[in-house]
Amino acid sequence: MASMKLRVNRQEFAGALTAVTGVVATRTPKPVLQCVLLDAQPDSMIACCTDLEVGMRCGVGQVDVASPGVALVNAETLSRIVRESEDETLDIELKGNTLHVRGEGSHFQIVASDPEEFPVVAPFDEDADVTLPSSDLQQLVEWTVYACAKESTRYAINGVLTELKGGTLTLVATDGRRLAKADYHADGEKTARAIVPVKPLTLFTRLSGAEDEPAHVRWTGNQFMLRSRNAMIVSTLVEGNFPNYAEVIPQDGDKTAEIETAALLSGLRRAALLTNEESRGVRFAFEKNTLTLSSRAPEQGEAMIALPARYTAAPITMGFNPVFMIDALKAVRSDRVTFQMKDPQKPGLLKTDERFLYVVMPVNL
Amino acid sequence: MPAVGYGLWTSLLDCVRETAPGVTRSWFSQLSPGDINGGILRIYARQPEHLAYLTRHARPAFVDAARRVTGRLMTLEFELVRNAPDLTLQTGTADPLGSSDEGDCFQPPVLTPDYTFEALSVGPHNRLAHAAAVAVAEGKGAYNPLYVYGAPGMGKTHLLQAICWRVRQKCPERTVLYVSADRFSTGFLWSSDRSRQDEFRRRFRGLDLLVLDDLHRLADRERSQEEFFHVLNEMRGRGGVVVVSSDVPSSNLKGFAERLTSRLGSGLVAPLDAPCYEARLAILVRAVTLKYVDAPREVQEFVAARVAGSPRDLIEALLRVDALAHSTGAAVSLSIARQALGDAPRTSVGLATILDVIRRRFGLRAEDVIGPRRPRSLAGPRQIGMYLARHMTRHSLQEIGAFFGGRDHTTVIHGVRTVAGQIEGSEEFRTLIDELRLAILAGPPCESADMTVEKEASPTAYKVAAGG
Numbered sequence: 001m002a003s004m005k006l007r008v009n010r011q012e013f014a015g016a017l018t019a020v021t022g023v024v025a026t027r028t029p030k031p032v033l034q035c036v037l038l039d040a041q042p043d044s045m046i047a048c049c050t051d052l053e054v055g056m057r058c059g060v061g062q063v064d065v066a067s068p069g070v071a072l073v074n075a076e077t078l079s080r081i082v083r084e085s086e087d088e089t090l091d092i093e094l095k096g097n098t099l100h101v102r103g104e105g106s107h108f109q110i111v112a113s114d115p116e117e118f119p120v121v122a123p124f125d126e127d128a129d130v131t132l133p134s135s136d137l138q139q140l141v142e143w144t145v146y147a148c149a150k151e152s153t154r155y156a157i158n159g160v161l162t163e164l165k166g167g168t169l170t171l172v173a174t175d176g177r178r179l180a181k182a183d184y185h186a187d188g189e190k191t192a193r194a195i196v197p198v199k200p201l202t203l204f205t206r207l208s209g210a211e212d213e214p215a216h217v218r219w220t221g222n223q224f225m226l227r228s229r230n231a232m233i234v235s236t237l238v239e240g241n242f243p244n245y246a247e248v249i250p251q252d253g254d255k256t257a258e259i260e261t262a263a264l265l266s267g268l269r270r271a272a273l274l275t276n277e278e279s280r281g282v283r284f285a286f287e288k289n290t291l292t293l294s295s296r297a298p299e300q301g302e303a304m305i306a307l308p309a310r311y312t313a314a315p316i317t318m319g320f321n322p323v324f325m326i327d328a329l330k331a332v333r334s335d336r337v338t339f340q341m342k343d344p345q346k347p348g349l350l351k352t353d354e355r356f357l358y359v360v361m362p363v364n365l
Numbered sequence: 366m367p368a369v370g371y372g373l374w375t376s377l378l379d380c381v382r383e384t385a386p387g388v389t390r391s392w393f394s395q396l397s398p399g400d401i402n403g404g405i406l407r408i409y410a411r412q413p414e415h416l417a418y419l420t421r422h423a424r425p426a427f428v429d430a431a432r433r434v435t436g437r438l439m440t441l442e443f444e445l446v447r448n449a450p451d452l453t454l455q456t457g458t459a460d461p462l463g464s465s466d467e468g469d470c471f472q473p474p475v476l477t478p479d480y481t482f483e484a485l486s487v488g489p490h491n492r493l494a495h496a497a498a499v500a501v502a503e504g505k506g507a508y509n510p511l512y513v514y515g516a517p518g519m520g521k522t523h524l525l526q527a528i529c530w531r532v533r534q535k536c537p538e539r540t541v542l543y544v545s546a547d548r549f550s551t552g553f554l555w556s557s558d559r560s561r562q563d564e565f566r567r568r569f570r571g572l573d574l575l576v577l578d579d580l581h582r583l584a585d586r587e588r589s590q591e592e593f594f595h596v597l598n599e600m601r602g603r604g605g606v607v608v609v610s611s612d613v614p615s616s617n618l619k620g621f622a623e624r625l626t627s628r629l630g631s632g633l634v635a636p637l638d639a640p641c642y643e644a645r646l647a648i649l650v651r652a653v654t655l656k657y658v659d660a661p662r663e664v665q666e667f668v669a670a671r672v673a674g675s676p677r678d679l680i681e682a683l684l685r686v687d688a689l690a691h692s693t694g695a696a697v698s699l700s701i702a703r704q705a706l707g708d709a710p711r712t713s714v715g716l717a718t719i720l721d722v723i724r725r726r727f728g729l730r731a732e733d734v735i736g737p738r739r740p741r742s743l744a745g746p747r748q749i750g751m752y753l754a755r756h757m758t759r760h761s762l763q764e765i766g767a768f769f770g771g772r773d774h775t776t777v778i779h780g781v782r783t784v785a786g787q788i789e790g791s792e793e794f795r796t797l798i799d800e801l802r803l804a805i806l807a808g809p810p811c812e813s814a815d816m817t818v819e820k821e822a823s824p825t826a827y828k829v830a831a832g833g
Contacts, residue, residue, distance in 0.1 A: 155435070176437040241402070243404040243438070243439070
């Protein structure tokens, strides 16, 4: 008969459960995939979820295990019970196929499933291919992940390219209309390249309280693995060929403008108010030391916003989808951005002094 | 994975031709599009030398064009496919994205705004074609079909599009369609692969005026020719007018069914010749008035005298002068023009001209010069041909090798070196090469002269000339 008994700090447990339940698919034909596996060892406990593509294991701190064991219960139910409780600690006990959760004056009995049914989530115990501060990895993800295609189309792959070459970790995402690339210079000689789904990356950025700790990254033939101090994410890879991003990044921009990030973001948000499905774009008119944003929504009105910009090349007017520009500007942290252009028909290149660049296709206005 | 739609592919090719005329080759029409998968467009070439050329020289132009026509950050891959079926579209599953994402297959192509009658300079070289085109555009002519022919750059497309613009202006109620032969052919195959022939036929046969550009590209495309023949017949029966352009007279069309060529020749066949000096000057004057470029009269006269080519060559030369002036920051002047164009007259030399001159000089048959046999009497002239092609044209080694009988580029290198060595070693040989050069620059003589030369030439001519 299966059994398990332990006492756990409720806040620690809630944190771990919130993190791992991010993996659980909302709709799945296999009910077992909506469960969380609790694996109590004599001195630790691990919560584990998977949707068969992404698996996540999260260590639970401040746990006192009386009797080691394994329990499998509905993740959402357990997570909400633990979140809504007000006790400092909770007593967890598995008796037969029922999990008892006891607080002061409360007692929940949850139906437990057979842990044998739960797919194995491979542990990540090997050496990492690259190690970098978690905050830097999170920054790389934030710089790129929004540019990823929401679903795989002929024009883009639904995944982020992760590439390790000559000690540099590069993340690239594109949806066919814009491309975001971010680099981190680490040490090492290893080389790896794989397309990774968005999910493991965003899950990693949501892990709180781990900014200063190292993040370990490893690529195997068919998996991508991430590990921080007490969490581990393993993901299958996305099949397909990622476009040669070096070719996508324009090298011949001969018109450069330098603009204050906050001013441009605010200007774009205002100009975007008067765009709609039909007009789509905001017109960027660069003239000597001025950028004029203008937009027009049929039967609604027009907007015109002039911004100071450091610009001395020949005047040029280009149209851009404001959403694409706003996405990138929101991710940027530096005060000023540089914008390089060549021709109204050719992609524009947004750069900062950080390790980030962004290519965006113009739209015809 | 979805194949690239007809509309997208033809606009992509048109875009390459328009934005990068320098790298464009006539065989681009033989390329076939594959699928677009994950932002990568696959393009299939049939010849290894085409593949090499595309990869080395044409890639940026294609990437740029793919981006322009799709509005996406695309990249592409060239691949070799042998014995590909002669269709520029892949058959296969119906593409759910197809019609909305890539534009309708029947969408009319965009006309170039500059190609109007007003922007066309009329002279002895194009008077007949121009008059007939105006008559057709204004619904007055009895020329049906009107067949316009001329070498590349002579203004066929300009004239044809001018007809369309005039019809749009003066008789907007007439339905007119301008279409390239490539587009016609791919559209026909596209629709028959999807069982939409009826739609295709309705589209073409219901027209008042059909303007078909570059008819010669339908060569050996039997199904498309047959469809075009039916379109021609049906339109004539209903009083519709057909205008076609080609690079040769209808009687010289190769790879066409006889009934089609004779039907095409039954209307008016009008040539577009190379302009004479006065006409060249008039073309340049018009280009300057239309503000393509600003150049003083003396520069116009200089360019007209130096560039004995097509209207396109003239405009290109003028733009080259302008570009040089622009890059040096000086105004367009006679000295800038001399610098840009050199003092010698510029003519463009084709591989066919070289082959023609070589075979006539040595009294050989063209199929022997480019054939597989390698006796000295053939290999020598062939090497000379390669040498001249290397030095007088912009074609790559692969292209030259392919032209001279599908030979490897290393063979071309060897040939060029051998000939260069012979030139070093023998004054007589150098004179021979110089003569050939002059003959090539003079261009192919007319057909009657061709006959007499061939009779006079002896098969031993090469031995004698090469001093061995």
